[in-house]
Amino acid sequence: MKTKLLSAAAALCVAIVMSVQAFAACDWKPERAVTFIVPWGAGGGTDANSRMMASMLSEKFGVPFNVVNRTGGNGVTGHSAIATAKPDGYTIGAATVEINTMHWVGLTDLTYENISPIALIDIVPAGVTVKKGSPFTSVTELIAYAGENPGELTGSGTSQGGIWHLALAGMLQSEGLAPDAIRWIPSKGAGPAMQELMAGGVDVVTVALSESKSLIEQGELVGLAYMHNERMAALPDVPTTKEELASGWTLAAWITLSGPEGMPEDIVCSYEAAVKEIVGTQQWADFKVSRGATVVDMGSAELIEMMKQSDSDLGATIKAIGLAK
Amino acid sequence: MFSEILMQVIALDNLMIILGCTLYGTFVGAIPGLTATMAVALLVPFTFYLDPVPAISAIVATTTTAIFAGDISGTLLRIPGTPASAAYIDDAYRLSKVGRAKTSLLVSVTTAAIGGVVGVIILSLLAPQLARIAISFSSFESFWLACLGLTCAVLTGHGTVPKSLASLFIGLAIASVGIDIAVGHPRFTFGLPELLDGISFIPAMIGIFAFSEVLRSVQSTLNGQAAAASAKEKLGQAAARAGRALGTYRTTIARSSIMGTLIGALPGAGADIAAWISYAVARRFSKEPEKFGNGHLEGIAAGGSANNAAIAGAWTPSLVFGIPGDSVTAIAIGVLMLKGLSPGPRIFIDQPELIHTLFGSFFLANIIMLPMGLLAIMMSSYILRIPRAIMTPIILLFSLVGAYAINGTAVAIWIVLGLGITGYFMEENGIPLAPAILGIVLGKIIEDNFMVSMIKAQGNISAFFEREYSMILGVATVLLWCYLIVRTGVELMSKRHRNL
Secondary structure (H helix, E strand, C coil): CHHHHHHHHHHHHHHHHHHHHHHHCCCCCCCCCEEEEECCCCCCHHHHHHHHHHHHHHHHHCCCEEEEECCCHHHHHHHHHHHHCCCCCCEEECCEHHHHCCCCCCCCCCCHHHEEEEEEEEEEEEEEEEECCCCCCCHHHHHHHHHHCCCCEEEECCCCCCHHHHHHHHHHHHCCCCCCCEEEECCCCHHHHHHHHHCCCCCEECCEHHHHHHHHHCCCEEEEEECCCCCECCECCCCEHHHHCCCCCCCEEEEEEEEECCCCHHHHHHHHHHHHHHHCCHHHHHHHHHCCCCCCCECHHHHHHHHHHHHHHHHHHHHHCCCCC | CHHHHHHHHCCHHHHHHHHHHHHHHHHHHHCCCCCHHHHHHHHHHHHCCCCHHHHHHHHHHHHHHHHHHHHHHHHHHCCCCCCCHHHHHHHHHHHHHCCCHHHHHHHHHHHHHHHHHHHHHHHHHHHHHHHHHHHCCCHHHHHHHHHHHHHHHHHHCCCCHHHHHHHHHHHHHHHCCEECCCCCCEECCCCCHHHCCCCCHHHHHHHHHHHHHHHHHHHHHHCCCCCCCCCCCCHHHHHHHHHHHHHHCHHHHHHHHHHHHHHHHCCCCCHHHHHHHHHHHHHHHCCCHHHCCCCCHHHHHHHHHHHHHHHHHCHHHHHHHCCCCCHHHHHHHHHHHHCCCCCCHHHHHHCHHHHHHHHHHHHHHHHHHHHHHHHHHHHHHHHHHCCHHHHHHHHHHHHHHHHHHHHCCCHHHHHHHHHHHHHHHHHHCCCCCHHHHHHHHHHHHHHHHHHHHHHHHCCCHHHHHCCHHHHHHHHHHHHHHHHHHHHHHHHHHHHHHHHC
């Protein structure tokens, strides 16, 4: 009887130890090269953040993290590659805000539930930017004019239904205007959109303020508003939409580190811990300052909550402007 | 200040990096399927550990040589390294078939270096002014510029105008596969996600040129016509011939270099359009236009200098406004920003050393490319001694691996095979291949800019002639079209007369 009890106790102990290990060991380590998928092109913001993160992860783990740009299909190709990879920790990637917009506009069936979010790397708020010499000196003037002359002004920044399109249409809609009161001109990205703005082809762009920052600093473009709660440290003269607009509209794109669907908990939390350590370093802080951004620190659980909220908000905007499929 | 800049340019680390990168660029550029953009993208992680000057030198040296090295595989194997080399690939490959590969490649490398040097000189003198023009290009101007490029393909095609047009439309039809940017609707993708982005020009180019050539050589081997190429061209003879060509065509080279830089500075397709337009203009002004496309050095000199000059030109809007001129400079801007430097008008005032060191490195890279290119030419010419029966399967293997390497999808291999067979039948019927390639490269650009312009103008077509530059470009293009329609009519009529 006594021996039976003892062995049962021992078994219980073993079971507890094992279960604790399974849940919170967080000591998984890659033993060979890891593939880091970026759904967007080399040279862009997602690419720069990913490459920095990849090089610091590889320093930490002592194995190479190879950045692969799987571009195409407005982000579908790369996000599918992240979501459908083997969840063994040897494929991770930078899932971006588009994981929450693509499925609403009918590009793909993928949602944030098809990936394993690990950590938030960057928040990229939109801006409202015009050419120097533009008749508009504030975002309220721009919106008032668009309200009186719907369809006369044009705006650009990304493809139809892309995140910067939602930024403009959502802002107009929340201010009580028709979402197409400023007509959207699709472009292949922020660079071509700013080229159009400077060539006088469009009246306003709503790309990330960090993307138009250097041209604003040089006086070629004028920043009317920053779609965020706080002003950008590098451009303190640009007011936020929170201050300027009655609706308090804000919108930001974001970049995450995510794994494929069904990645085991101990791999997720190992990466999560590594990222937490990296974003706390001076090197990461310096990198963020150089891009005019701030360090964000958000782990898996909080990130999943944020993505859930963002998915329903963006869905509501997309439906309101009539792009949902 | 001058000596400071000189010291920076020829500092040991910078020099070593330029040397290393010209070697790397030659290697990557010569391998079919690997492009200059890919070579630069692979460099990015290394630039993390470099100072800004060597980092930019590395990118500059790699692109410059990779664009030239694309001519090596183009000349020897008929696999152009870039769409920019496709403009004169028929000339280069024909020369190689009659045993003059070295002459052709020597002309390529020297004109590339001349084009690059002219480009950097113009860039250093006129960058801010040029950038002002470039920045006033909206979708209307880009649309007309691309149309002009396409029109040049028909003008330069060495078949009849109707056949060149047929080739061009085959290319445009292929370009219509994929998501269209304006409404985001996928076309002709048959549910394959790999086709969402359209048919990439690299597998298309490999298929149309290389695979169709493989098919043809199999046929000639079967028919017992395999003529062994007389590869034994002495380097001295080749150099003398190339030297003579450079002297004879010096105005063509000068004109193409300047045009290449200017076209490269404009937003759009950069080096590709530059090479084609320069080739067409050279043919127009040439004393022997009938020789173009049949192994004429003048065409190689025109295209070769223009595409390297355009590389320098593409830096203009990037440096002055931080808006990339092509995919390579887009990466370079990313690297500069990572180093805490934002390109823009102020960089010329705040960091003139950096800018001038960049120009210096550009200059140096073009000079170092000469001996490096010579080495590559001497080594690669051995390829021609390999018997055709052994070489053909190797080309086939390289073609398929190269196509697969682009996106890592098997769909690319099917594209090579499908378009290879298309290319074979096109040539069998006297339809030139080069216009089809330009159609594939420019089709998307034209369509995007057309749709965007139409959305802006709300369907009002006269808007295409309302802006200053767009009116000039538009009228020029429409006049060329009228000329081509007349020529098509004349050629068709005269053929009917002959047949009667």
